[in-house]
Structures are given as structure tokens and as C-alpha cells.
Amino acid sequence: MTVRDHAIDRDALTLTFVAEFSAPVERVWQVWADPRQLERWWGPPEWPASFSRHELEPGGEMRYVMTGPDGETSAGWWRMTQVEAPHRLAFDDGFAGADGEPAPEMPVMVIEVNLGDTADGGTRMTVTTTFPSLEALDELAGMGMVEGMSSAMAQIDALLAAG
Numbered sequence: 001m002t003v004r005d006h007a008i009d010r011d012a013l014t015l016t017f018v019a020e021f022s023a024p025v026e027r028v029w030q031v032w033a034d035p036r037q038l039e040r041w042w043g044p045p046e047w048p049a050s051f052s053r054h055e056l057e058p059g060g061e062m063r064y065v066m067t068g069p070d071g072e073t074s075a076g077w078w079r080m081t082q083v084e085a086p087h088r089l090a091f092d093d094g095f096a097g098a099d100g101e102p103a104p105e106m107p108v109m110v111i112e113v114n115l116g117d118t119a120d121g122g123t124r125m126t127v128t129t130t131f132p133s134l135e136a137l138d139e140l141a142g143m144g145m146v147e148g149m150s151s152a153m154a155q156i157d158a159l160l161a162a163g
Contacts, residue, residue, distance in 0.1 A: 002156055006149075008146075015131070016126065017127045025086050042066075047067065050067070062078035064077075077093075078092065079091055079092040087115050089112075094107070107132050
């Protein structure tokens with residue numbers, strides 16, 4: 001499995017995932033930079049994503065919809081705050097309403113992604129989500145965020161192997 005570790009730090013209000021891949025950093029960066037590749041892993045296998053907007057630049061926005069097995073949808077948005085290809089990106093992450101616009105009643109998280117070389121020429125990807133409050137962390141963890149992100153990231157190996 002791709003995910004090596006995950007940790008919830010209730011004091012720091014963070015959820016961190018560490019994953020390792022047997023591909024170089026530049027290749028792993030592409031699973032974020034290419035919207036069609038991002039669609040193939042963002043979201044658990046039973047909730048695939050479709051990105052209608054993909055602006056990977058500071059100030060850029062991403063918009064996506066995940067569709068569940070019964071046709072239920074869940075929309076989200078990202079606002080890119082830092083993009084340092086191929087090693088780092090950071091963005092605000094939130095839920096969207098049916099119109100695709102941010103849902104103000106839902107919490108906004110900050111996600112930081114760091115890609116670094118491993119000793120064997122692979123890549124270690126660290127994804128840290130910072131929540132606005134302990135209540136938001138507990139709510140989203142209770143909604144299955146840990147399991148969902150783990151199963152989503154587990155799809156990256158097959159994507160990298162496919163080229």
C-alpha cells in the first residue's frame with residue numbers, strides 16, 4: 001500500500017499522510033499537475049472525481065465533483081496559495097454547493113503537499129491538512145476522511161505504473 005503512515009494531531013489541528021512511491025518526484029508531481037491524472041485518484045475508488053476547473057498556479061482555482069456509486073455527488077473547491085513545481089503546493093480546500101461555489105457553512109481547510117526524494121530514487125509525499133477548529137477536525141474525521149484519503153492515495157501506484 002502506498003500510504004506509509006497517517007497521524008491526527010489534535011493540538012495542532014492537523015491530519016498528516018505520508019506516502020512513498022517508486023517513481024521520481026517529477027513523475028509524482030504530474031498526478032497533481034495533470035487534471036485527468038488527478039481525477040483518477042482524487043477521491044476514494046467508489047467516489048471518483050471530475051475536475052471542471054484546474055488552475056495550478058498561485059491564486060488559481062480548482063473545482064471538482066465526486067460521484068458516489070448511487071449517483072450522489074459531493075462538490076469541492078481549492079484555491080491555490082503556493083505552487084513550487086515539482087516539490088510543493090498548498091491550497092485552501094472546501095466544500096461546494098450544487099452550483100459549484102464555496103459552501104460558507106462548511107469548514108475550510110489548508111492543505112500542504114510536499115514531495116521529496118527517497119534514498120532509492122523514489123518519492124515521499126507528505127500531505128498535511130490543517131483544520132480551522134477541533135470541531136471541524138472531528139467532524140471531517142467522523143465523515144470518513146482518514147479512510148477516504150487512504151483509499152484515494154492507494155490508487156496512485158497504479159496510475160504511476162501506467163505511465
